[in-house]
Amino acid sequence: MSDNLVTLTIDSQQVTVPAGTTVLEAAASIGIDIPTFCHDPELTKPGACRICVVEIEGVRNLPASCVTAVAEGMVVHTEAPTVVETRKTIIDLLLANHPEDCLTCQKSGDCKLSEYAYRYGVRKPSFEGERHDFPIDDSSPVILRDNNKCILCGKCVRVCEEIQGRSILDFAYRGFNTKVTPALDTDFAQSACVSCGSCVAVCPVGALVEKNMVGVVRPWEVKKVKTTCPYCGCGCNFDLNVKDGKVVGVTSNPASEVNGRHLCVKGRFGYDFIHSPKRLTNPLIRKNGELVEATWDEALGYVARKFSEIKENHGSDALASLSSARCTNEENYLMSKLTRAAFGTNNIDHCARL
Amino acid sequence: MTNSIDEIADADYIFVTGSNTTEAHPIISLRIRWALKKGAKLVVADPRRIELAEMADYYLPIKPGSNIPLFNAMMHTILNEELWNKEFVESRTENFDELKAAVVNFSPEAVEKYTGVPADTIKEVARAYAKAKNATILYTMGITQHSNGVDNVLSIANLAMLCGQIGKPSSGVNPLRGQNNVQGACDMGSLPNVYSGYQPVADAAVNEKFSKAWGCELSLKPGLTVGEMMDAAHHGDLKGLFILGENPVLSDPDINHVKHSLKNLEFLVVQDIFLTETAELADVVLPGASFAEKDGTFANSERRVQRVRKAIEPVGNARPDWQIIAEIGTLMGYPMNYSCPEEIFAEISALTPSYGGISYARLEQGGIQWPCPNPDHAGTKYLHAGQFTRGLGKFHAVDFTGPAELPDEEYPLVLNTGRRLQHYHTGTMTRRTKGLDALLPEDYLEVNPVDACKLGVEDGQQVKVTSRRGEIVIKVKVTERVQPGNVFTSFHFAETAVNYLTNTARDPVCKIPELKVCAVRVERVS
Ligand code: SF4
Ligand code: SF4
Numbered sequence: 001m002s003d004n005l006v007t008l009t010i011d012s013q014q015v016t017v018p019a020g021t022t023v024l025e026a027a028a029s030i031g032i033d034i035p036t037f038c039h040d041p042e043l044t045k046p047g048a049c050r051i052c053v054v055e056i057e058g059v060r061n062l063p064a065s066c067v068t069a070v071a072e073g074m075v076v077h078t079e080a081p082t083v084v085e086t087r088k089t090i091i092d093l094l095l096a097n098h099p100e101d102c103l104t105c106q107k108s109g110d111c112k113l114s115e116y117a118y119r120y121g122v123r124k125p126s127f128e129g130e131r132h133d134f135p136i137d138d139s140s141p142v143i144l145r146d147n148n149k150c151i152l153c154g155k156c157v158r159v160c161e162e163i164q165g166r167s168i169l170d171f172a173y174r175g176f177n178t179k180v181t182p183a184l185d186t187d188f189a190q191s192a193c194v195s196c197g198s199c200v201a202v203c204p205v206g207a208l209v210e211k212n213m214v215g216v217v218r219p220w221e222v223k224k225v226k227t228t229c230p231y232c233g234c235g236c237n238f239d240l241n242v243k244d245g246k247v248v249g250v251t252s253n254p255a256s257e258v259n260g261r262h263l264c265v266k267g268r269f270g271y272d273f274i275h276s277p278k279r280l281t282n283p284l285i286r287k288n289g290e291l292v293e294a295t296w297d298e299a300l301g302y303v304a305r306k307f308s309e310i311k312e313n314h315g316s317d318a319l320a321s322l323s324s325a326r327c328t329n330e331e332n333y334l335m336s337k338l339t340r341a342a343f344g345t346n347n348i349d350h351c352a353r354l
Numbered sequence: 355m356t357n358s359i360d361e362i363a364d365a366d367y368i369f370v371t372g373s374n375t376t377e378a379h380p381i382i383s384l385r386i387r388w389a390l391k392k393g394a395k396l397v398v399a400d401p402r403r404i405e406l407a408e409m410a411d412y413y414l415p416i417k418p419g420s421n422i423p424l425f426n427a428m429m430h431t432i433l434n435e436e437l438w439n440k441e442f443v444e445s446r447t448e449n450f451d452e453l454k455a456a457v458v459n460f461s462p463e464a465v466e467k468y469t470g471v472p473a474d475t476i477k478e479v480a481r482a483y484a485k486a487k488n489a490t491i492l493y494t495m496g497i498t499q500h501s502n503g504v505d506n507v508l509s510i511a512n513l514a515m516l517c518g519q520i521g522k523p524s525s526g527v528n529p530l531r532g533q534n535n536v537q538g539a540c541d542m543g544s545l546p547n548v549y550s551g552y553q554p555v556a557d558a559a560v561n562e563k564f565s566k567a568w569g570c571e572l573s574l575k576p577g578l579t580v581g582e583m584m585d586a587a588h589h590g591d592l593k594g595l596f597i598l599g600e601n602p603v604l605s606d607p608d609i610n611h612v613k614h615s616l617k618n619l620e621f622l623v624v625q626d627i628f629l630t631e632t633a634e635l636a637d638v639v640l641p642g643a644s645f646a647e648k649d650g651t652f653a654n655s656e657r658r659v660q661r662v663r664k665a666i667e668p669v670g671n672a673r674p675d676w677q678i679i680a681e682i683g684t685l686m687g688y689p690m691n692y693s694c695p696e697e698i699f700a701e702i703s704a705l706t707p708s709y710g711g712i713s714y715a716r717l718e719q720g721g722i723q724w725p726c727p728n729p730d731h732a733g734t735k736y737l738h739a740g741q742f743t744r745g746l747g748k749f750h751a752v753d754f755t756g757p758a759e760l761p762d763e764e765y766p767l768v769l770n771t772g773r774r775l776q777h778y779h780t781g782t783m784t785r786r787t788k789g790l791d792a793l794l795p796e797d798y799l800e801v802n803p804v805d806a807c808k809l810g811v812e813d814g815q816q817v818k819v820t821s822r823r824g825e826i827v828i829k830v831k832v833t834e835r836v837q838p839g840n841v842f843t844s845f846h847f848a849e850t851a852v853n854y855l856t857n858t859a860r861d862p863v864c865k866i867p868e869l870k871v872c873a874v875r876v877e878r879v880s
């Protein structure tokens with residue numbers, strides 16, 4: 001066997017992976033889902049939340065699987081009774097200081113805390129602790145921050161620093177009072193946050209959510225359609241979230257080649273123009289100096305007639321078209337064809353130059 | 355781009371000029387950050403102290419319009435110190451002697467007065483570029499939107515070829531495209547001189563190919579560019595214009611001239627999703643569909659063709675744009691019958707060699723970067739490996755001509771224009787998006803403290819900005835981001851439409867207007 005490969009046993013299944021792989025990754029590769037809060041494949045690994053602990057034969061204590069490398073012949077039990085007990089305790093402690101808000105929480109249905117509480121049957125916290133009463137930060141037009149729901153996994157802190165290079169969010173205070181907040185414990189509006197929403201994309205609970213979607217749509221009602229951003233030339237991909245024939249949000253699609261889960265403020269939050277009441281919904285024709293609504297038949301008939309007339313009377317080169325750097329390739333191709341074949345001229349351009 | 359976006363993260367040396375990447379191309383700017391973390395060197399040459407300048411190893415506060423002397427001086431140093439890539443120049447290029455002759459007078463000391471950059475800095479930056487294992491140059495409109503824009507681009511290419519910093523991973527010449535599908539619009543032949551895939555209209559064989567495919571006779575004469583169309587409309591030679599999804603009234607230089615030209619047309623049709631400033635002038639307005647309401651493809655800056663997928667039905671009685679265009683053709687007696695965009699795409703692949711191997715079925719697995727000549731081809735991550743498109747890379751002698759309009763006593767300041775993070779183009783979409791409009795509801799004019807003091811204006815005060823072509827009123831933001839003598843604003847806002855001021859002077863070859871530099875006067879409004 002090659003030196004670079006390691007074979008181990010996880011929950012009675014044999015698996016062979018490259019050396020250096022973590023137990024968590026090895027398990028995922030054979031479809032075993034170990035719970036995680038603070039782990040993220042793109043970010044540094046603090047190994048701090050301990051929900052991912054596993055039992056490894058011959059190893060004392062329960063190591064965190066996200067930071068434990070595989071070894072030849074290792075035997076791992078991901079749901080051993082001691083492991084399950086530890087996880088229950090962690091969830092229990094988190095719930096002891098967590099608002100019971102799943103009914104109206106925006107994250108409900110897509111929340112790791114409630115998912116694991118369900119999975120391990122942790123119903124009510126077994127002890128009543130002191131609860132936070134942090135003010136909700138609604139200062140950003142696009143992101144809502146509720147520190148009371150935060151489980152301090154730190155993913156938002158790391159994504160903001162390591163991926164976006166902004167370091168807006170950080171841990172402040174200590175012990176029970178620890179919270180994730182912009183520098184000097186201000187709000188988003190007063191920080192230098194660029195509203196990219198990467199922190200929202202990685203938050204496993206309802207502490208950071210898209211403001212626009214609150215009260216509008218729940219995760220399970222959504223139909224997701226992967227598409228390409230209509231703004232700059234980076235060509236980011238994301239999922240349009242559709243409910244009842246309307247676009248109600250944008251969420252990251254990790255399978256996006258250019259951008260992964262990351263977007264900028266325009267891509268992530270720039271979609272409500274789609275249903276703006278100012279959208280044009282009928283053709284307009286100028287009559288007596290005013291633009292008035294018309295039927296498609298009337299408008300298209302008029303356009304075709306006028307263009308044909310000009311071509312007839314003044315020649316093809318009296319016609320021109322400006323195509324669009326915002327429209328699709330297919331539409332640009334048809335504009336070229338219309339201009340060159342139907343108008344009969346090469347007078348076509350667009351604003352690439354601008 | 356000759357390279358891919360993800361290759362930027364592996365570059366050892368990144369030269370950014372005329373691109374405010376963190377605001378205009380945020381996701382590309384992440385790759386620059388990641389490269390810096392791995393130890394890459396960053397050089398930023400820009401008249402404005404943009405955010406990237408703060409992260410740079412070298413920030414060169416060049417004077418607006420002085421890119422050519424800067425690049426020529428870098429090449430001067432590289433030639434002088436024998437740092438050029440002899441093997442590359444020997445085997446892959448031609449016209450080297452012409453280049454040598456052209457830059458001989460551009461010593462870093464000699465150009466100091468044009469660029470404003472100390473000679474030693476230019477030398478250090480040039481040496482590091484030549485010696486880097488991989489070096490990439492990123493630029494945008496800051497380079498092309500000058501009356502000598504083509505020369506700017508040629509001198510970047512000269513520099514890259516001289517050092518062999520092109521045709522390999524993470525090494526190349528990378529224009530970042532401003533709009534989602536500028537690349538695709540060009541690829542598809544929305545240009546007066548080429549069909550899709552840059553096949554020249556004046557080439558007899560190409561003409562024959564398309565005449566046959568499209569079943570009609572086609573003109574061999576290249577058409578008018580957008581600026582020339584405006585002039586032709588102005589003179590009454592152009593009678594009918596069909597504008598799809600563009601807002602030239604706000605985006606083109608010298609708004610008064612554009613408006614006058616459009617009004618002078620006999621017949622103007624505008625197809626858009628909003629009643630834009632341009633649509634307001636139209637004889638017929640046709641409601642198209644937004645990106646969420648239709649199927650299709652876009653091509654991004656790195657030539658990656660990706661799917662756009664229909665998520666909802668068009669709003670109201672709006673229709674997908676491809677249907678409307680096809681219908682007009684058919685009604686004009688030229689049948690254009692397509693049942694769906696996929697059918698159109700199949701026709702594109704059949705007629706466009708660089709798209710030949712791309713199909714909707716393949717795009718389901720992910721985007722594909724052209725050239726992709728056949729269905730078994732994986733696509734192309736970086737261009738010019740082993741060979742340039744034309745065979746040998748040709749050096750072009752580039753001489754320095756300054757901007758068309760320089761400041762004088764009457765108009766003492768230089769106005770520079772660009773983009774802001776929260777908005778896009780003429781604001782048609784972003785200004786109608788609650789969150790974005792709340793984040794940046796109005797624009798401002800960036801003024802250096804020295805000039806603010808001279809003008810007697812403070813932060814937040816209204817000023818009148820006047821050029822030879824028009825005037826606007828706008829709020830002032832006093833900031834050291836701009837150098838003394840320069841002011842800056844964006845072109846996103848109709849309320850402060852900066853293109854009332856800008857210059858239509860155009861590059862003689864590619865006809866890009868000089869939006870980056872024009873002379874203005876700023877006065878307090880009491
Ligand atoms: S964050 Fe999760 S656990 Fe907390 S209220 Fe929301 S859905 Fe429930
Ligand atoms: S939105 Fe972006 S910049 Fe703002 S805190 Fe979140 S990750 Fe950081």
Ligand code: SF4
Nearest residue numbers: 229231232236264267
């Ligand atoms: S999300 Fe932002 S960076 Fe990405 S394509 Fe859209 S506008 Fe560009």
